[in-house]
Amino acid sequence: xxxxxxxxxxxxxxxxxxxxxxAAGVRAVVEPAFWLGQPRTSAASFLDYFDSLLGxxxxxxxxxxxxxxxxxxxxxxxxxxxRCVPVLDHLPRYLVKDQVVAVxxxxxxxxxxxxxxxxxxxxQLAAEHGLPALVHTPHRDKLAGLRRTLDVVRESALPxxxxxxxxxxxxxxxxxxxxxxxxxxxxxxxxxMDEERMVAVLQTYGPERVLxxxxxxxxxxxxxxTRAVGDALLAAGFTEDAVDQVLWRNPVAFxxxxxxxNLNTAVTSAPATHEGNSILRGGE
Numbered sequence: 001x002x003x004x005x006x007x008x009x010x011x012x013x014x015x016x017x018x019x020x021x022x023a024a025g026v027r028a029v030v031e032p033a034f035w036l037g038q039p040r041t042s043a044a045s046f047l048d049y050f051d052s053l054l055g056x057x058x059x060x061x062x063x064x065x066x067x068x069x070x071x072x073x074x075x076x077x078x079x080x081x082x083r084c085v086p087v088l089d090h091l092p093r094y095l096v097k098d099q100v101v102a103v104x105x106x107x108x109x110x111x112x113x114x115x116x117x118x119x120x121x122x123x124q125l126a127a128e129h130g131l132p133a134l135v136h137t138p139h140r141d142k143l144a145g146l147r148r149t150l151d152v153v154r155e156s157a158l159p160x161x162x163x164x165x166x167x168x169x170x171x172x173x174x175x176x177x178x179x180x181x182x183x184x185x186x187x188x189x190x191x192x193m194d195e196e197r198m199v200a201v202l203q204t205y206g207p208e209r210v211l212x213x214x215x216x217x218x219x220x221x222x223x224x225x226t227r228a229v230g231d232a233l234l235a236a237g238f239t240e241d242a243v244d245q246v247l248w249r250n251p252v253a254f255x256x257x258x259x260x261x262n263l264n265t266a267v268t269s270a271p272a273t274h275e276g277n278s279i280l281r282g283g284e
Contacts, residue, residue, distance in 0.1 A: 006211045009032070104134025120156065207246045213226065
């Protein structure tokens with residue numbers, strides 16, 4: 001089983017996670033820029049973070065045979081902090097980088113006017129840079145949040161077919177599918193979706209334009225949930241081809257819209273060190 005996790009925050013994970021992911025079949029990931037938990041106090045801290053997603057993290061992933069790309073943006077939560085908003089002025093010079101395959105994650109947290117402004121501005125940046133967009137739907141009031149998201153997408157210059165609406169569930173999947181957007185589902189141990197619910201959604205709506213991710217981060221989460229979904233789908237009678245579509249071909253197709261997805265040389269051409277660090281401890 002080959003797996004492409006289209007939304008995972010490896011900055012928060014260990015090298016043991018990379019090793020376990022590879023053993024489970026993960027060969028590619030996309031890491032969206034997100035809120036790190038500790039509030040940032042200036043745009044400068046975003047720039048160091050963006051640099052790590054473009055350099056250090058792809059290097060770390062490659063040591064374990066996993067191709068790493070990223071999406072960059074001002075996340076919805078910190079869009080409400082005036083100290084962070086100036087990062088929008090810096091984004092254009094980062095969105096031209098080869099490893100950046102979308103603008104994201106953008107969208108809503110508390111559905112504030114500041115989030116409206118940041119979402120619209122970053123959809124425009126995606127359109128200007130020829131990139132798709134990864135959109136975070138809020139964890140509260142999900143249906144209202146989805147509808148507000150889709151309204152802003154419709155008003156933007158970015159076609160719905162270049163937008164991945166993430167963190168969907170049973171209450172939001174139909175309207176998201178009808179919009180023409182790609183459909184993202186995050187599978188967690190306790191919250192969001194789980195394997196059984198994911199099977200039921202796919203039985204109802206089919207595998208077209210569906211992406212399943214672990215969204216693993218610094219909280220209670222599991223970077224092997226994509227594999228768990230694949231196993232659950234096979235046990236429920238889905239074909240290997242359908243599982244491959246959901247866990248590999250769909251994320252490849254979406255992020256290939258950027259024109260930058262490179263799954264071949266991202267691992268094989270990996271350097272031995274990054275900024276003088278080999279990662280290795282006590283070995284060759």
